[in-house]
Amino acid sequence: MKSALVTGGSRGIGRAICIKMAGLGYHVLVNYKGNKVAAEETLEAIKAAGSTGELLAFDVADKEQIKTVLGGWIEANKENPIEVLVNNAGIKDDTLMMWMKDEQWESVRATSLDAFFYVTREVLSGMLMRRMGRIINVVSLSGLKGMPGQANYSAAKAGVIGATKALAQEVAKRGVTVNAVAPGFIQTDMTEGLNEQELKAMIPVQRFGKPEEVAHAVAFLASPDSGYITGTVLSINGGLYT
Numbered sequence: 001m002k003s004a005l006v007t008g009g010s011r012g013i014g015r016a017i018c019i020k021m022a023g024l025g026y027h028v029l030v031n032y033k034g035n036k037v038a039a040e041e042t043l044e045a046i047k048a049a050g051s052t053g054e055l056l057a058f059d060v061a062d063k064e065q066i067k068t069v070l071g072g073w074i075e076a077n078k079e080n081p082i083e084v085l086v087n088n089a090g091i092k093d094d095t096l097m098m099w100m101k102d103e104q105w106e107s108v109r110a111t112s113l114d115a116f117f118y119v120t121r122e123v124l125s126g127m128l129m130r131r132m133g134r135i136i137n138v139v140s141l142s143g144l145k146g147m148p149g150q151a152n153y154s155a156a157k158a159g160v161i162g163a164t165k166a167l168a169q170e171v172a173k174r175g176v177t178v179n180a181v182a183p184g185f186i187q188t189d190m191t192e193g194l195n196e197q198e199l200k201a202m203i204p205v206q207r208f209g210k211p212e213e214v215a216h217a218v219a220f221l222a223s224p225d226s227g228y229i230t231g232t233v234l235s236i237n238g239g240l241y242t
C-alpha cells in the first residue's frame with residue numbers, strides 16, 4: 001500500500017487534496033490539530049472516494065509531537081511507506097507590522113516554515129532510502145509578492161519557497177522531487193472575510209479559485225510522470241501577477 005500524508009488535511013484546500021489523493025489510490029493520512037469532527041468528515045470523504053485513510057493528530061509546529069506521533073506511525077508501518085508528503089498546514093493572523101505582537105509572528109512562522117522543516121525531515125529519510133518520493137508544499141501568492149498586513153504570513157511562505165528550491169537540489173539524485181504550489185484567492189474559510197466581489201475584479205479569470213483546482217495541481221506534481229519537475233513553484237491564481 002502506498003501512503004500520502006497531508007498536513008492540515010481536515011478542511012479547505014487540505015481536504016480537497018486528501019480526496020484527490022484518495023481518488024489516485026493512496027492510503028491517506030489526514031493530519032489535524034484540534035478539529036476532530038472536520039477531520040472525520042474528511043476521512044469519510046476519502047472512503048467515499050474508494051480509498052482508505054486514517055487520522056494523525058499532531059501540532060505541526062511542535063517537533064516533539066511530530067517525533068512521537070508521525071515518527072511512531074512511520075516506525076510501526078514500515079511496509080506502508082509515505083510516498084507523498086503535502087505540507088499544507090498554515091494559519092493567518094493579519095495585522096500591520098507596527099501593531100504585530102510577538103506571538104502573531106511566531107505562531108504563523110511556526111505553523112508554515114518550522115512545520116515544513118520538522119515534518120519533512122521526519123519523512124525524508126525513508127524516501128531517500130527507497131529512492132522515491134514526492135514533496136509538495138502549499139505556499140501562497142503572498143509568499144511571492146508580499147501582502148500588506150501579512151508580513152508574518154508572507155515571510156513564512158517565502159521561506160518555504162526558498163527551502164523548496166534548496167531541498168530539491170539536495171535530493172533530486174535520489175529520486176525525490178520537491179515542488180510548491182502557490183494559490184491565489186481560493187474559496188475557503190481563510191478567505192471568507194474578504195470582499196470577493198471587489199477582489200475578483202483584479203483577477204483576469206474574474207473569480208476566486210476552488211480548492212479542487214489546487215488539489216489537481218498537487219496531484220500532477222505527485223504523479224510518477226512528474227519526475228523531471230523539481231524545485232518549481234506552480235502559481236494557481238487565475239492570472240493574478242504583480
